[in-house]
Amino acid sequence: MARVIVNVMLKPEILDPQGQAIAGACERLGFTGISQVRQGKRFEVEVDGEPDEQTMTDIRQIAQTLLANPVIEDFEVHVH
Amino acid sequence: MARVIVNVMLKPEILDPQGQAIAGACERLGFTGISQVRQGKRFEVEVDGEPDEQTMTDIRQIAQTLLANPVIEDFEVHVH
């Protein structure tokens, strides 16, 4: 069993109100020096056996069609 | 400017219906060999200057109080 990580983040040009709200809250809590926060998703995908080339291709495919919405999001896949 | 990553995942014993729904969808899409999917959050925190010990302590503090709900979530912080 292995774990593959898929990180999905909003494209930089898309507004991220959640991230902004968090950055604002950090400031109100007195943490300075934080210039920006962006919130995305992290998926931990457990796969049977060692992840070979085929598995990674499959997971990239899943990320592309299901886990991320390419209109607004970018993604990145790696083995844990 | 540097980027610090905070990953927040549900504690293993907490129900993750979202992850289950995704795993179910993967199967229906014909991707076999995926035994489990868990969905969490990924925060990209931009900090001014190089992140020193104080910054990391601050961000850990923010993660604990704001980004994660320690009742049901675990988190992990690292420099990008």
Add this chain to the structure above:
Amino acid sequence: MVARVGVVTFPGSLDDVDAARAVRLAGAEPVALWHGNPDLAGVDAVVLPGGFSYGDYLRCGAIARFSPVMREVIPAAQSGNLPVLGICNGFQILCESQLLPGALTRNASLRFVNTEQRIRIATAETAWTRAYSADQELTIVLKSGEGNFVADDATLDALERDGRVVAYYVGDAPNGSRRNIAGVTNEHGNVVGLMPHPEHAVEALTGPSTDGLGVFTSVLDHLDRQPEPALPLGTP
């Protein structure tokens, strides 16, 4: 013959009963379609109702898009022939299916908002808005947590240029939608997505108005006039 309008129930659909009622009040026969059944039962038009299909897990509409019934809906909608209306979650499913451009994201306030909302119809040239006149204002219900319409500027420019924005919020969009867009259509005008709920404004007893009924009478009118070649909107 009475038109038959399918209303799809996905697991987690909520406003399917309401959409069926609106179809009936408009004078058509509602036909219940089940997400797991890849069969449109020969209906003349399809409504994807509001709700939280698959719990809105992952992203609203992301999982519903891959359901068996959508395998039938998508090509029929793309062909320009089958009128398809997506309301709220249905709109999200249409965007996720890439039948409509853009995406619907978390409200800028980060909170669910339920309000009686004024919208302005921007084009009467779709299968679902021909009972209205362009610029007509309606009061209907908006209730959603992820109704913030986003697309890049080029897409937004093209939508506005081609008359593919179906409705705008009057005043500031309560969810932060770009350019106050409340609904859009595809190039043929047969597929329409609306964030607010016309099916909740069809009876004086329960709705803020009966302004929403026109959406459902529009499609009947549209079907009456068929067959017509489906011309892409914006063609001179």
Add this chain to the structure above:
Amino acid sequence: MPEVPLIDTVATAEGSPDTPQPYAELGMADDEYARVRDILGRRPTAAELAIYSVMWSEHCSYKSSRAHLRQFGDKAPHTDALLVGMGENAGVVDVGDGHAVTFKIESHNHPSYVEPHQGAATGVGGIVRDILTMGARPVAVLDALRFGPADAVDTARVLPGVVSGISFYGNCLGLPNIGGELGFDPGYAGNPLVNALCVGVLRHEDIKLAQAAGPGNLVVLFGAPTGPDGIGGASVLASATFEDESQAKRPSVQVGDPFLEKLLVECSLELFANDLVEGIQDLGAAGVSCATTELAAGGTGGMRISLDKVPLRDHRLTPEEILMSESQERMMAVVTPQKLDRFAAICDKWGVEATVIGEVTDVSSEEHERGGRLVMTWQGQTIVDLPPRTAADEGPVYQRPYARPATQDGLQRDSATHLERPGPGELREQLLRVLGSPGVCDPRWVTQQYDSHVRGNTVLATPHDGGVLRVSEDSARGIALAVDGNGRFSRLDPYAGAQLALAEAYRNVASTGARPLAVTDCLNFGSPEDSGVMWQFAETARGLADACQRLGTPVTGGNVSFYNQTGDSAIHPTPVVGVLGVIDDVHTRLASAFPTSPDQARIYLLGT
């Protein structure tokens, strides 16, 4: 439990009578534990102790309140409208045309303080399953909320979390929120109140009861798999003062999945419509313990369960944990063997997991005398063998001492007749202060997060005095609901405060044009072990029962929440009263707004 072997079977219990057991940690008193030993004629197994401790907890057994709640039955005014009264999962009221309505209010106060979003969400989920269990389609919710001061730091954590939890769960289930209450007082700062009311509609012939009838019938658990949610919650979290320990107990919060609950609702309604269940029970606090003992107690009295068959989310759970788990979105049904295939097919259609975990058994007359016989096995060994009625129906009943606290005189001394009248300038300032206070000003920040339209039968909702629903599209009949309460009034005079709460909800229903028919109530109090609090409770129950008698509206069900306190200081006694009314022609409902064409309008002041 140092001496107890890995599986504490009935046989080991018999052979090791002197093994010390952690009954006190589970919230059981010495005499309660002694009574369990007496009932069983031996020490309980760990699993039996789990069952008795949750079933006899304040939360499940109403041991401190029962003696007072009896008045609701004893003084109940006669009405033909009552189809099912107190004692079932919820009362059922006839509203005419063959339609009936079931409604009930319940608290989720403690969990909502620990984890506001999940606590409030699962509070909604729980009350919705209670209504579903009666055979009804849930059609709307209302919520009554109390928080600390609006500007208190912790309120900024608790209030948005509670509201987002109610909004998330209720909206996702497709239940319109048609009303509620919002109040602020320093007394609730460490102990907010989250009371949720659900109302359901059914036909008379569709009423379902929680009973396991018919030996040989199968016991089916359906819905979510069981996980470690809220373990110990029912007896420890929900009925003990928590203060600083809340940190330590945090992992035992329950987490809700409204999507699964929606599927469970639709699935159950389809099972009912196809006549596939003989008896049904939801799993709330005390989970499998409660559902099995109550179903068995309500039926033949006999049941056999293989606990190993319970589908688990976490395979490390012990049998005791399985028995106490409060995992959400689960139901238990009794099904005849012939109908099992059809039952399973409908569950499959809705993607709901269903598992046979046991069967209804016959009991001998001797066993019947003892209170029936519930047997549970784990890995083939018997770990539970007890008379279920002793756990479900024959819990302890306390006559807690109560006495009017001496401080009450001081509180009542400043009556309105003695107070100085404000001058005109002062009056203006006071009026503005009242209008600007968070409990009176526009609650839209909260209510806008709730869907009030879904299902298309909402005739009136926020901001009107009461919520009004059309019962069905083929009838003009409507129902109206309102919830009200005022802890400050009750603090001054708990007897009158309860009556005022009822009167306010009654008026709010009446002012929609509906005829009030029945009452549900949620009684939120401090510790019943405090004689002053117990006096407040006794007075409240007496006041409410008397007022219900006078107004002709029986209490059909409700909930008691004790131990609402921070340290030694209890919250204000807070009865929240829900009133249900019926309106023959829903088109004649009255909104609480001036008409838009004011020419014909007159304003009258009614009453004194």
